[in-house]
Amino acid sequence: MAKKTPYFEHESLQDKDAIVSYLKAITQGFKKGAIKLSDEDEDFVLTPQAFANLKIKATQSKKGQTLNIKINWSSDQDEDADDAPLFIAPKTPKKSKNNKKSS
Amino acid sequence: MQLIPPLYDPLRFLIIELQKQLELVTLFFETGEADVAERSLARVDYIDNYHLNLLNRAAAFLTEHPEPESRVAVQSYEHLNQSLKTLSRQCQAIVFQAQACRSTLKILRRKAVFKALQDLTAGLEMIEPAVESEGSSLAIDICRLKVHIDKRCDQQLDRLKKRLKKGQQTDVLLNASFVLRDISAMGEALLRIGEGIISANLGQMIQIERYHSLEATLTALELNPQQNELSIRALGETKSGCSLSGVMGADSEGEMLAVFKEGDQAKLQEEKTGIESWHQVYPGIAPKVYSYHKNGSKAALLFEYLTGDTFERLLLDKDRKLLKRGLNTLFGTLKNIWQETQAEEAQAAHYMQQLKKRLPAIFAVHPEFEHKMININGVKSHSIDNLIEACATIEDGLTVPNAVYIHGDFNLDNIIYDSVEDEVNFIDLHRSDYQDYVQDLSVLMVSCYRIANFDPKVRKLIAQTMQAIYDFGADYANQINDHSYTLRMALGLSRSFLTSTRFVLDKQHAKAMHFRARYLLEQIVRLSPQQLNHYQIPKEIFHD
Numbered sequence: 233m234a235k236k237t238p239y240f241e242h243e244s245l246q247d248k249d250a251i252v253s254y255l256k257a258i259t260q261g262f263k264k265g266a267i268k269l270s271d272e273d274e275d276f277v278l279t280p281q282a283f284a285n286l287k288i289k290a291t292q293s294k295k296g297q298t299l300n301i302k303i304n305w306s307s308d309q310d311e312d313a314d315d316a317p318l319f320i321a322p323k324t325p326k327k328s329k330n331n332k333k334s335s
Numbered sequence: 336m337q338l339i340p341p342l343y344d345p346l347r348f349l350i351i352e353l354q355k356q357l358e359l360v361t362l363f364f365e366t367g368e369a370d371v372a373e374r375s376l377a378r379v380d381y382i383d384n385y386h387l388n389l390l391n392r393a394a395a396f397l398t399e400h401p402e403p404e405s406r407v408a409v410q411s412y413e414h415l416n417q418s419l420k421t422l423s424r425q426c427q428a429i430v431f432q433a434q435a436c437r438s439t440l441k442i443l444r445r446k447a448v449f450k451a452l453q454d455l456t457a458g459l460e461m462i463e464p465a466v467e468s469e470g471s472s473l474a475i476d477i478c479r480l481k482v483h484i485d486k487r488c489d490q491q492l493d494r495l496k497k498r499l500k501k502g503q504q505t506d507v508l509l510n511a512s513f514v515l516r517d518i519s520a521m522g523e524a525l526l527r528i529g530e531g532i533i534s535a536n537l538g539q540m541i542q543i544e545r546y547h548s549l550e551a552t553l554t555a556l557e558l559n560p561q562q563n564e565l566s567i568r569a570l571g572e573t574k575s576g577c578s579l580s581g582v583m584g585a586d587s588e589g590e591m592l593a594v595f596k597e598g599d600q601a602k603l604q605e606e607k608t609g610i611e612s613w614h615q616v617y618p619g620i621a622p623k624v625y626s627y628h629k630n631g632s633k634a635a636l637l638f639e640y641l642t643g644d645t646f647e648r649l650l651l652d653k654d655r656k657l658l659k660r661g662l663n664t665l666f667g668t669l670k671n672i673w674q675e676t677q678a679e680e681a682q683a684a685h686y687m688q689q690l691k692k693r694l695p696a697i698f699a700v701h702p703e704f705e706h707k708m709i710n711i712n713g714v715k716s717h718s719i720d721n722l723i724e725a726c727a728t729i730e731d732g733l734t735v736p737n738a739v740y741i742h743g744d745f746n747l748d749n750i751i752y753d754s755v756e757d758e759v760n761f762i763d764l765h766r767s768d769y770q771d772y773v774q775d776l777s778v779l780m781v782s783c784y785r786i787a788n789f790d791p792k793v794r795k796l797i798a799q800t801m802q803a804i805y806d807f808g809a810d811y812a813n814q815i816n817d818h819s820y821t822l823r824m825a826l827g828l829s830r831s832f833l834t835s836t837r838f839v840l841d842k843q844h845a846k847a848m849h850f851r852a853r854y855l856l857e858q859i860v861r862l863s864p865q866q867l868n869h870y871q872i873p874k875e876i877f878h879d
Contacts, residue, residue: 283875285850288711306879313795318659319666319803321810 238276240269281305336466336535339405341392342412347463349385349419352378354459356426361452363430367440372430382423389416411535415462418527422455425521432514438504442495442511447487451518454480454487458525462532471533475700478529479840484522488515577602581640591640593625600634602765603627607636609743609764616740617672620761641760643753650747650783650800653792661752662800665759666807673739673772673811682738684771686826687727693834694719700837704849719833722856729859729867730826733819736812738769745775746782773820776808777827784851784877785835787844794879801877821870822859828872829855851876 246254261267267278284305291298359375362368393409393416433439458480465473492515499508577598581591596603613621622639646665649658698705708718717725742749743766751760780801786793805824812820832852839845854876862870 281875282873313792314655317803317806318655318662318799319807321806 238274240271240274240276242271279307281307336411336532337408338467339396339408339412341396342389342409343466345385345389345392346412346415346419346466349382349389349416350459350462352381352385353419353423353426354456356382356423357452357456357459360426360430361449361456363433364440364443364449364452367437369434372434375430376427379423379427382420386416386420389413408535411531414531414535415466415528418524418531421527422459422521422524425517425524429514429517432510432517436507436510438507439510439514442507443491443514445491447491448515448518451484451487451522454484455518455521455525458528462528465529465532470699472699472702474529474532475840476529477532478526479842481522481526481529482841484525485519488519488522491515582637593637594622594640595635595637597633597635600629600632603634603636605765606763609767610638612767613740613761613764616676620668620672620759621764622760622762641751641753641762642755643751643760645748646750646752647747647782647786649752650786650796651788651793653790653796655796657754658796658800660757661754661759662803664752664757665750668759669772669775669807670811676740676769678738678740678769680737681735682770683730683733683735684774684823684827685727685730686774686777686823686830687723687730690830690833691720691723691727693837694723696837697833700840701845701849704833704836716857717860719853719856722853722860725860726826726829726856729822733822735771735819735823736815736817739772741767741770741772741775743767743770743775745778747779747786748782750779771823772811773808773823773827776804777824778831780804780877781828781831781835781848784832784848785839785844787839787841789879798874798877798879802874805872805874805877818868821872822867825855825859825870825872828852847879 258267261278262280265280267280269276269278280303284303287300287302289298289300289302356375356378359371359378363371363375389412393413397406397409433443458477461473461477465477492512495508495512495515499505499512577596580595580597582593582595583591596606607624607627610621610624622641625637625639627637628635644652646658646661649661704719706718708721709716742761742764744763746763749761749763751762752758753760783797783800783804786797788794808824809820811817829852832848832855836845836848839848855872859867859870
């Protein structure tokens, strides 16, 4: 059976303090590398990586103002791959005529 | 491109007819009505007429204007003429396919398919303005549509492939797949049209004197192209507008005897000088030159065909073992070259100056990269000009080790690895000079990242290859007490990431490269003098 892609969405009216606490929760999640999201149907964890794309969009009209923040990152899709490095520096350089320490 | 009214008129009519044909094909896809299909097929005769008309007029025009410049201009009209006819033939083929099996259309009535057809329609609409404009940006947009069309078709093909595996309705599914292939081929024809307009603007169309130069250079191999003892196979074109062909003997079972390169005289002269200087500086790494022939502004070079694969091939083949062996042979060779060619003096690469010079060309392809300084509640992000300026000041203060002889255009596809002999060779040597070795390494790393292949396995190998090159350079830097390696590498990478976007039409991919370039520059600007000494490039930027 095909697995459903996890999906989470939330929208509500909040006061300033509450919004700050939401943003803080997300910031904390970024620091820890895990943002837990759940509702009655879904329960999953986003794992922010060391690098991510950040897009900030702001608009202003007569009706109101909007601030959009979009953060996206890619996950390691090929976890079974061989992680061994392709180059390993030799420990003792072959031709180190000048570098020898006289101890 | 140059407007020649007697040729442009039939071309415009051809485009209009083709637009009608495509419109009817789209309508046929929507409705499935046999009558609409027939109407679309009826356009073909008109299109053939205009095609022929343009050919005749081109011949007549050339008789009246035999000068070489008009020949290049006429060629570009012929090129567009041919590509448009190909498009029309594909439209026809699609209708035939769909008529052969009625249920095909049901399967193809998907948003992505209609979007692909819309992209084609949009492409056709753009041809006239692109031909009439003096710049190439519209033509580039036309080329870009191919990427979109391919994505949509591939996505649908994958869907059909999955259904085919179930073993039901195979006839219809196969038929629908053929139609998708044809739509994808139309994207290809659109790309050719865009390329045609760009080359017309550059004045570097197909070289007509090619055969004559070939004839002249081949005498060096004591071969005669007029006798059927050898054949010529096109190998492709270089970015600098030269064409490459392989020369094969008829009796040597397709074995390549030599490579024939033809193009701008100044470029090829540089290349010849480059090869010769490598023979002096480090014999055995560059191909042998058999002959060189000059004809006005054009020249031709015949040189040794090197057996083996380019490193790009090694990466795409996903053979990790072979790639590792090749890389380590390359590293060993580079170290030898650097040790043996060390100059008396240092030669700074001036990465930021190089980058600054290329900015207009980058913005011409990606205008969205030219963004202004921003400030969000005190957090600032500088404009690219400011970043480059600030980094240039830091770069000026760096101590550069003695120059070594470098390749100068060290892309993956300019290095050939012969796995049988376990040795590497360099090609495309027109920019070789005494320089900072980091220049070659950073160019090589970005040429890995630039590969437009998004198979997760390939991407992982790319990241690992970049890491290996970086580590090899760091190890060498350590041995020669080069303390500013990391910073120069960051500046070099940034330069190559950004300048390479000129050749990347895929928006996402270009953006990823742009962001990496900016990230490195922003990081360097933020460092304190103490931090500069211990700076490390985060290896995450090698990954997607």
